[in-house]
Amino acid sequence: MHIYDCAIVGGGPAGLNAALVLGRARKSVVLLDNSQPRNGVTHASHGYLTQDGVTPAEFRRIAYEEVLRYPSVQHLPAEVSDIRRTDAGFSLSTSAGEPVLARKLILAAGLKEELPEIEGLQDFYGKSLFNCPFCDGWELRDQPLVVVSDNPAVFHKVKLVMGYSQDIVVCTNGYDILNTEQREKLASRGISIVETPVASFSGQNGLLERVHFTDGTSVERSGGFIDPKLLPNARFNEALDYQITENDKVITDEMGRTTATGVYAAGDSSYVMPSQLIYAAASGSKAAVAVVADLMEEEWA
Structure with missing residues (x-):
């Protein structure tokens, strides 16, 4: 079975930007997304240079169009139900059926609001x-x-x-x-x-x-x-053993590395503030750079 360089859980601005950077670095990527963005209820997104006032749906359309230009990036419209560590990296169970295997993992599933x-x-x-x-x-x-x-x-x-x-x-x-x-x-x-x-x-x-x-x-x-309560869309800390804060934020270093080897986090679910489109996209870019750097070091070792 094919093993991707990186699996990205979540297709919001963080996951999409991570996929873009990894695709341009010629890494094989699978982007898993259940198409339920938290900002889907709002009429427009703001504060993102060149896209100020864009609707969430249009932002996603443009982003997927750009990301999927890179042949090493695949989009799997599925929900991830479980993730387990393997000798080669990670095995993801999804609603699509067949497990997905990847060497590295970026968690970018974001948050859900409880009004x-x-x-x-x-x-x-x-x-x-x-x-x-x-x-x-x-x-x-x-x-x-x-x-x-x-x-x-x-x-x-x-x-x-x-x-x-x-x-x-x-x-x-x-x-x-x-x-x-x-x-x-x-x-x-x-x-x-x-x-x-x-x-x-x-x-x-x-x-x-x-x-x-x-x-x-x-x-x-x-x-x-x-002020809605913000809850994680997905939690895999018990299976993957990464640390979280008291309010369920994933603890990372400045480049998105979690406390679990091979696991990265980006976007609203990571310890990034404030919760805005441009911050999420930037954190996805940083996590992708960290993945590329870590894969490179492993290959040279």
Whole structure:
């Protein structure tokens, strides 16, 4: 059975950029992807030079077109269910049936979002309610905004959002997560805090109009930001014995090498911040360079 130089799990910007670099280095690559990108719900991706405002679907179309120009790169549209270490490298079990064998492994499956259970949220998420101010703050500039979060880091997020609008309501969704000093600083900027849980969002055609609370009150807002929980799309640390952080991020060195020999990680699932398209692509490039370097050293040894 054919053994690839590298198997890449995940076809987002990290996995695609890794495949591009490896293809150009004339390494045999298989890119495994289940076509369920986390940013698929959003109307456009931003902050990536020459592609600012591109839709996620168009970004993937262009990327696959470029990557698959290189004859040593193969795309397998399949989900990886298990990975085991072998004498030659790794064996990947996939939904396509036959196992995939590879000398090196790049994990770039990314994250999945677990949204708060608030009525109507799905209707507005990716259209007028977002996660990342850097990604979508410009589109919401100077509008009356809401920041809904039960994360203690909400104070930092509000400070970021203030770069786009001064009209902000903070909703902690029933949690006491702001200390006295933070409350005073927000109040001094005219930012109100609502601790009553959010019951629902309302509006039309994906455009937010009001935020409703469980006590029957509501506030008029035209957009804002939510803090979903971010969970790994795939976890293979028990089988492959690489280390992860307390919040399930894969620990790597600056080039994407994990603590397990032959295993690399890139994109949102690795310990890379912030979670943005351009950072993910860059980390994929670095992981690919590390794979090429390590394969070269093994061959010369």
